[in-house]
Amino acid sequence: FSTLYGEFFFNLPKSKNATFGLHLRHLSSDGKTKLRGGDRVEDPFSQNNATVFGSLNLGGTILSADLSYDRDAMRYYGYPEPIPANVPIQYGLKQAYQNGNIKIALKSDEKNESDLKFNGGFNMGYFDAKTGQKQTNAGLFGKFDYDFGSLNGILDVSYDYYKTDSINLELQSLPGTKTEGWVRIAPSVRLDGDNWSVRGGINFVAVQDKSFLNSTKLYPDFEANFRPIEGILTLYASFKGDLKNNRYGDIAYENYWTDPRHNVHNTDYNYLLSGGLKGKITREISYNVGLKYSKAKDLYFYVLNSYDDMSSSTIQAPRIYNNAFDLVYDNAGIFNLSTELSYVSGKDLSVVLKGNYYSYSLDNMPFAPQKAKFDLAASAGLRIIDRLTGFTDVEIIGKRKAMTYYYSPFSSALPETKEFSIDPTIQLNLGATYDLIRNFKLFGRVDNLLNRQNEQWLGYASQGLRLMAGMTFSF
Structure with a gap:
C-alpha cells in the first residue's frame, strides 16, 4: 500500500x-x-x-x-x-x-506580581459526520487564584452549551436532537508550606438535558503533596470526583467505527482516590509511581450486535454482525497502577519507559470488554554520530476480550452473548534523521516493523509494515 x-x-x-x-x-x-x-x-x-x-x-x-x-x-x-x-x-x-x-x-502574565492570577475566555466548536450527525458547542470559562497571604483562594468556573443532531435519544424511537447545558463551579483553598502543599474544596456540576434528565452533583476536590527530600522525593495524594461529559465528537475520535447515531451516557465518577511518589534518582534519572482507585457509574464499553440473516433460505439462518459498535454500560471499580522511568543525558540519549496495570470490578458484566489488563510503552532517542540521530519506540497492549450480543426476533429474553479473544498488540517503530546541510534534513522510518495485524477494536485490524522516507526543510 x-x-x-x-x-x-x-x-x-x-x-x-x-x-x-x-x-x-x-x-x-x-x-x-x-x-x-x-x-x-x-x-x-x-x-x-x-x-x-x-x-x-x-x-x-x-x-x-x-x-x-x-x-x-x-x-x-x-x-x-x-x-x-x-x-x-x-x-x-x-x-x-x-x-x-x-x-x-x-490571562495574567506570570511575571506580574499582582495577588490575583486569572485565566478566562470563551470557546466555540463544531463537529459533523458524513452520515449526517452534527454537534455545535459554545462556552465560557474562568479560573481565578488570589493570594490572601496565609492562603490562596481559587475559583474555577465554566458554562458550556452543546447541541447534537440526528442521534439516538433515550425516550423516543427515532433519532432526534439533544441539547445540554453544563455548569461547573469549583471553589477551593490552598495552603503552602516550605516542603508541602494542601488544597481542598468542592466540585459542583449541574447538567440540564432537555432530551432526558437533569442532574446535579457535588464532589470532593482535595489534593496534597509532601517533599521530604527536595528534588529527589515527592509524595502526592488526591481525593476527587467528577461527572465526565462523553461528548459526541470525543467518542467518534476514540473509536471511528462507533454507530454514528450514538448518544453515550455521561460517566459519574463518584470518587477517585490516587497517590504515589515521584522524583529523581540522579540528575539524569527520574521516576513516577502512582496508584489510583475510582468508583464509576455508567462506564461505557464497545460491543457488536448480531442478528439473523432473514434473506437466507436455510432453516438455521446464519448470523450477521453489525460492524458499527454499540455501547453497553456497567458500574465499575477501577484500580490502576502506573509507573514511569526516564533517563535523559543532554541531547545524546533519552529513554522513557511507561507501564500500567488495570483491574475492573463490574456489577453485572463478567469482564470489561476490549479493556486490557496492562500496557507497556518504551521510547528512545540516540545521537549516533554528529549529524545522525535515531529513535525507536514500542507499544504493547495486553490480551483483551470482546463481547457480541445476539437479539432473537422471536424472544424478548436477554440477548445471548459471545466472547472473542483479541491478541496482544505489539507495535515496534524505528527511524533516523540525517542533517545533510544547514536547514535541510533527510528522514526515514519503519512503522510496525514486526508486520503484525494488530486489532484496534474487534474485527478492525491495523495496516502492516510501513516504510516512509522524506526530507524536511526549515527557513
Missing part, C-alpha cells in the same frame, strides 16, 4: 510582545488489511490537521487565540469472522469527521 505524509510548521521569531504559529499536517493511505477471518479488505484513511495560534502581551495580561480544524476519513471495513455474502449495511460505508474549534483567552 502507499502512504502520503506531509507536515508544515511556521513560527515567528521569539518576541517579548507577541507569538504566532501555523501547523499543517496530512497523512493518508490506500492500503489493504487482512482481517481475523482471513479476508483482505480495503481500509483507506486520511487525516488532515490545521492549527493557527498566537498571543499578544498587553502589559500585565496576555491575549491568546487558537484556531484548529481536523478532518479524518475512513471506512467501516472490519468484521469479527469471515465476511458473509450478505454483509451488514454499514460494511464499506464511507465515514468522515470534521472538527473545528476556536478559543480566545485572557
Whole structure:
C-alpha cells in the first residue's frame, strides 16, 4: 500500500510582545488489511490537521487565540469472522469527521506580581459526520487564584452549551436532537508550606438535558503533596470526583467505527482516590509511581450486535454482525497502577519507559470488554554520530476480550452473548534523521516493523509494515 505524509510548521521569531504559529499536517493511505477471518479488505484513511495560534502581551495580561480544524476519513471495513455474502449495511460505508474549534483567552502574565492570577475566555466548536450527525458547542470559562497571604483562594468556573443532531435519544424511537447545558463551579483553598502543599474544596456540576434528565452533583476536590527530600522525593495524594461529559465528537475520535447515531451516557465518577511518589534518582534519572482507585457509574464499553440473516433460505439462518459498535454500560471499580522511568543525558540519549496495570470490578458484566489488563510503552532517542540521530519506540497492549450480543426476533429474553479473544498488540517503530546541510534534513522510518495485524477494536485490524522516507526543510 502507499502512504502520503506531509507536515508544515511556521513560527515567528521569539518576541517579548507577541507569538504566532501555523501547523499543517496530512497523512493518508490506500492500503489493504487482512482481517481475523482471513479476508483482505480495503481500509483507506486520511487525516488532515490545521492549527493557527498566537498571543499578544498587553502589559500585565496576555491575549491568546487558537484556531484548529481536523478532518479524518475512513471506512467501516472490519468484521469479527469471515465476511458473509450478505454483509451488514454499514460494511464499506464511507465515514468522515470534521472538527473545528476556536478559543480566545485572557490571562495574567506570570511575571506580574499582582495577588490575583486569572485565566478566562470563551470557546466555540463544531463537529459533523458524513452520515449526517452534527454537534455545535459554545462556552465560557474562568479560573481565578488570589493570594490572601496565609492562603490562596481559587475559583474555577465554566458554562458550556452543546447541541447534537440526528442521534439516538433515550425516550423516543427515532433519532432526534439533544441539547445540554453544563455548569461547573469549583471553589477551593490552598495552603503552602516550605516542603508541602494542601488544597481542598468542592466540585459542583449541574447538567440540564432537555432530551432526558437533569442532574446535579457535588464532589470532593482535595489534593496534597509532601517533599521530604527536595528534588529527589515527592509524595502526592488526591481525593476527587467528577461527572465526565462523553461528548459526541470525543467518542467518534476514540473509536471511528462507533454507530454514528450514538448518544453515550455521561460517566459519574463518584470518587477517585490516587497517590504515589515521584522524583529523581540522579540528575539524569527520574521516576513516577502512582496508584489510583475510582468508583464509576455508567462506564461505557464497545460491543457488536448480531442478528439473523432473514434473506437466507436455510432453516438455521446464519448470523450477521453489525460492524458499527454499540455501547453497553456497567458500574465499575477501577484500580490502576502506573509507573514511569526516564533517563535523559543532554541531547545524546533519552529513554522513557511507561507501564500500567488495570483491574475492573463490574456489577453485572463478567469482564470489561476490549479493556486490557496492562500496557507497556518504551521510547528512545540516540545521537549516533554528529549529524545522525535515531529513535525507536514500542507499544504493547495486553490480551483483551470482546463481547457480541445476539437479539432473537422471536424472544424478548436477554440477548445471548459471545466472547472473542483479541491478541496482544505489539507495535515496534524505528527511524533516523540525517542533517545533510544547514536547514535541510533527510528522514526515514519503519512503522510496525514486526508486520503484525494488530486489532484496534474487534474485527478492525491495523495496516502492516510501513516504510516512509522524506526530507524536511526549515527557513
